[in-house]
Amino acid sequence: MKYALVTGASRGIGKAIAINLAKTHHYNIILNYRSNTEAAIKTKKLIEKEGVICELLQFDVANTENSKNRLEEFAKNNPEATIEVIVNNAGITRDGLFMWMKSEDWNSVINTNLNGFYNVTQPLLKKLLQHRYGRIINIVSLSGLKGNAGQVNYSAAKGAVVAATKALAQEIGKRKITVNAVAPGFITSDMSADFDEKELKKLIPLNRFGEAEEVADLVSFLASEKAAYITGEVININGGLYT
Template identity: 60%
Template structure:
């Protein structure tokens, strides 16, 4: 049995990833901070399809909670995490000239610092077992930038750079580290963005589906992706490459 942790796994892209990994045979740990009802529904959906899942609520931006809850789970169950999907993320958009310290700090804390806190917690187990997959959900905004998202772009761009360095650190232990960079995907985060206005900028002429992102994550988690590391795979309909 291999164990997969999906942060922010209760909705949107995280939900699709949780369900997809369960279909691949992983025991899925669904992380969330406060969306308990949504997380329970994801767990029930996985179990209805014959998969296995467990809820693991904690704030990914709080290093103490990461250690207590995630570290505690691994110690109590004498297990390590085989696949980590760092998906949890938030936006707090504003033009930089008007951006508050709070808007900057909360996005950096949730999107960037959590990558460090959560990945550090699971990394030793992967190194000892000489197998692991770390998959970081970044963004089109981290690749090309977007007005009003200096904080979000900074957080995602930092994780992309860190991915390259970590891949070089752990490659000899058969641990791969990659990014998946979605473009405009139909989720709660894009429900206020007009697909009609934006799809003309997308060669495939539509927004993507969360399941299309999940399928790429599933591939990177598989044995078939064993020779891919340090990469960022764009899922944006050809909008940027």
């Protein structure tokens, strides 16, 4: 049975991606979330309406041991499962000027956004290589490409994942495993709820924020056979704000 794992998938962009992969590619879904069980259960029900299995897997991607143990537990309980697609979407922000940034705000953002990529992807890589097929898709950010004042920690973490995406793509391409990154700009979500949309959209050539479903469509394409010759790429989806 073929599965796609989406981290941070109870809400927002992760939720849209998980639903799209179920609907478009009929992947069974492993829905990772950290704490919001109520939202995860609601998303699970929406995914299961597409006629696929949805397994909830609660763990914090920032925790190396917890991530490894939960993924091993899933594999042990589902020996017939093959995880073909990994979408590293889980992310947090702790914004503030670098001059006054506390070490915990630096470390928590690095641990979730950068180390989370390692903690989820590395334990699953051996089986992907044995399977000789796979898609690894990392959700990065406009901030990781152009930098963003007040987000030195977030920009550093996402920029590092961009570099890791390009390097890992070179390591495993011969096994028909692609590794790509998707870099959203301003997307309507919980993370952007406090933004001044009226002012910010003036900076965007398309004059609006993007929708989570639009990001999900791009991820869905990269997860498909049609994207077999695309790897090591960072694809912007930002309405023309930065290219």
